[in-house]
Amino acid sequence: MAQRTLLVVLFDGVQSLDVTGPVEVFSGAERHSPGTYRVRTASLDGGPVRTSSGLTLVPDGSLTRASEPHTLLVPGGEGTRRPDPRLVEWLRSAGPRARRLVSVCTGAILLARAGLLDGRRVTTHWAYCETLARQHPAVEVDPDPIFVRDGDVATSAGVTAGIDLALALVEEDLGRDAALTVARHLVVFLRRPGNQAQFSAQLAAQTARREPLRDVQQWITEHPAGDLSVESLAARAALSPRHFARAFQAETGMPPGRYVDRVRLEHARRLLEDTADGIEEISRASGYGTPEAMRRAFLRTLGASPAEYRRRFRPAPVT
Missing domain, CATH: 1.10.10.60 (Homeodomain-like)
Structure with missing residues (x-):
């Protein structure tokens, strides 16, 4: 089985759990099945970024020097509201070359700004679904599910829904046993169905x-x-x-x-x-x-x- 490279995009104002939740899932899957995933993080210039909660994350390198990943994951956070135009341009160029595009929470807004969600059915955090739909009418926004798969594009709702989506992708890649093992170690359920509503x-x-x-x-x-x-x-x-x-x-x-x-x-x-x-x-x-x-x-x-x-x-x- 070929190793899948997962590249996580970092930027100032990123939501820390949008990053660490999926990273823990894929890293856990690598520990369960060595040689299946290579998890990397990168920012525009390779420098540290400050999350919306004040934590500092140090990336592995810069986006401009990153090799083409199998899975490109874009987290959300306050930094998606007024993103660096260079980041949007990088996504517009690099996104189509990834085998799989994934967003967590408002990371979908960045993908939409880069023109990567046109004609796709997607979701995002409930508080931003209306904004995403209004600003990008070519995107079909479904506000209800916790995550949505549309071909090679996968989008999830807020924060912990990124863990649900990551577990679903691990199950797709490696099978239920691997995903269940990761879920047990993280003490989370495997798995909430993607079309489960965001709200009670x-x-x-x-x-x-x-x-x-x-x-x-x-x-x-x-x-x-x-x-x-x-x-x-x-x-x-x-x-x-x-x-x-x-x-x-x-x-x-x-x-x-x-x-x-x-x-x-x-x-x-x-x-x-x-x-x-x-x-x-x-x-x-x-x-x-x-x-x-x-x-x-x-x-x-x-x-x-x-x-x-x-x-x-x-x-x-x-x-």
Whole structure:
């Protein structure tokens, strides 16, 4: 198996965890399977860079002297907001020569500025998805997943999602056993599916302004197996069903049915991840009623059955 060179781009204002998270994953894979990865870091002039948290990172060398990598990884951070034009030009020139382009968090903004994401489906940190889409209309921005693969381009959401993406790439390159070993050493899950939402239901929706609607939101979260029909929820808020549905969407940003779907899916995911309960028991506890109804919801939203989700997400016990 040929060794893959991973080149990580460093710049002032980089987010330190965007760098160290993936580097730890690929370095761990190299320790597991020697000769598979060669991890290098480089800045424009080869000098140290100061991260957004104040840490100083010393690169292995300069970008201008770096050999063409198999995988070019561009992290995010405050430094992507007003990047050095020379860095953008270097990416525009060097990016197409890499076998695989990877960005973490707002590193996607740098790739977009270099014209490397046109016509691609990508993601980035939720707070910058709208900005990326507005400034680069030729880029298809999906704000929901934690990472997205589009051919030889892979982009991830904020910070820790870079670890999820790196584990997925190691699994693709070396197989599940290698990726699982790395995940165990890092004490992280292998692995969150890429199309898992960046947000929980409670974070994805806005908090309603009016107390009765806030109380309904909380009640839904605490009673996913209850009667969560619009009629029942409207009665709890002392509103007519039509008025309730309009007010709920206006104040939370989503219809009550979608909010209920998100809460139930999130509840089922947590039970799959954290308990040994059976699929049938979890489907009832999460409000689906039947395993088949839960299976359809998982396939529609996550692209995996509940059993497959549990297998991917819940690590085997470390022995």
